Amino acid sequence: MKAVVWKSYNQLVYSDVQEPQCTDGSVKIKVMSAGVCATDVHVISGNFDNGKPPHILGHEICGEIVEIGKNVRSVQAGDRVVVETAVGCGQCVYCRTGNKHLCINGGEIGFPPFAGGYAQYVAAPENCVRRIPETISNDAGAILEAVACPAGAVYRIGLKPDDTVLIQGAGIAGLSFVQTARAFGVKKVIVAARNETRLDFARKFGADITINTKKENLTERVQEETGGRGADLSIEAAGAPATIEQAIKLVKKNGKVILYGIPDDTAEVSFPVKEMIMNQITAYGVTNNELVWEPLIDLVAAGRIQVNEMVTHCFPLRELDEAVELLKRHPDDLIKAVVHPWEI
Structure with a gap:
């Protein structure tokens, strides 16, 4: 062969x-x-x-x-x-x-x-x-495997209808998180990225709010969109040291963070431990979930995830x-x- x-x-x-x-x-x-x-x-x-x-x-x-x-x-x-x-x-x-x-x-x-x-x-x-x-x-x-990993992360951790979700990154992982959050019926999906074309994709697949981090202050916009609380769930889907740190700083007190993007082995990541402790933040490293495959296939077949x-x-x-x-x-x-x- x-x-x-x-x-x-x-x-x-x-x-x-x-x-x-x-x-x-x-x-x-x-x-x-x-x-x-x-x-x-x-x-x-x-x-x-x-x-x-x-x-x-x-x-x-x-x-x-x-x-x-x-x-x-x-x-x-x-x-x-x-x-x-x-x-x-x-x-x-x-x-x-x-x-x-x-x-x-x-x-x-x-x-x-x-x-x-x-x-x-x-x-x-x-x-x-x-x-x-x-x-x-x-x-x-x-x-579908590339979608199953992000979808499985959300499936494992769970979402509520009144949640606001922040997603950093608008590649295949970020867009999969957008569609999964929409399928869960959350209140608001915010996507942050450095590229307007990527943000166009995010809007196409269901993002309510998009933030171009080259042109806008991410912290100020997230605070504005969440009433000063921060996101209920903050998802890092870019794998960059700066966005990993921001993911923790932009979640609400007692909120949840999904760390999904994997930085290069040579990258140095500064982890904001103080914020995690003082604000009782829970961070999840998530990569796969075998239990999500059947429900995901059903969602795709029904057209709820494109x-x-x-x-x-x-x-x-x-x-x-x-x-x-x-x-x-x-x-x-x-x-x-x-x-x-x-x-x-």
């Missing part, structure tokens, strides 16, 4: 490799679309340590099951599926409490030792695949290196890019 192999740092090679084997309890999937994640870009360049090359990356996957292994019961060949990439042992305390992404013996499809979706076929454990209806396109399915509209760029698999360069440049019109393994 054709695949893109991460050969060494900053080197991707489109080549022929052996197809994965369908083992006991697993399925073999014909990959129809794979999302290109910024995390992969950082891994490829060596700025984020999550395994060593050579390896087939790609953890945002949609396709069709073409083969099932022994003892597979819940899915069958021909099913269209997305891949929930956390692989758990099923026995540890994390797996038994709905947190298999924290499994002490597991890993993640797309990162060593589990081959990922930048290939024509991928193998996955049965409990890592979720069926999707025909109303969800392959490209929407491919980036995923397909967030796919802005498509490439054949052989041009993955071009997609990676696009993410590095990060143009204003980019929300999410996907690659198609079977496109010539």
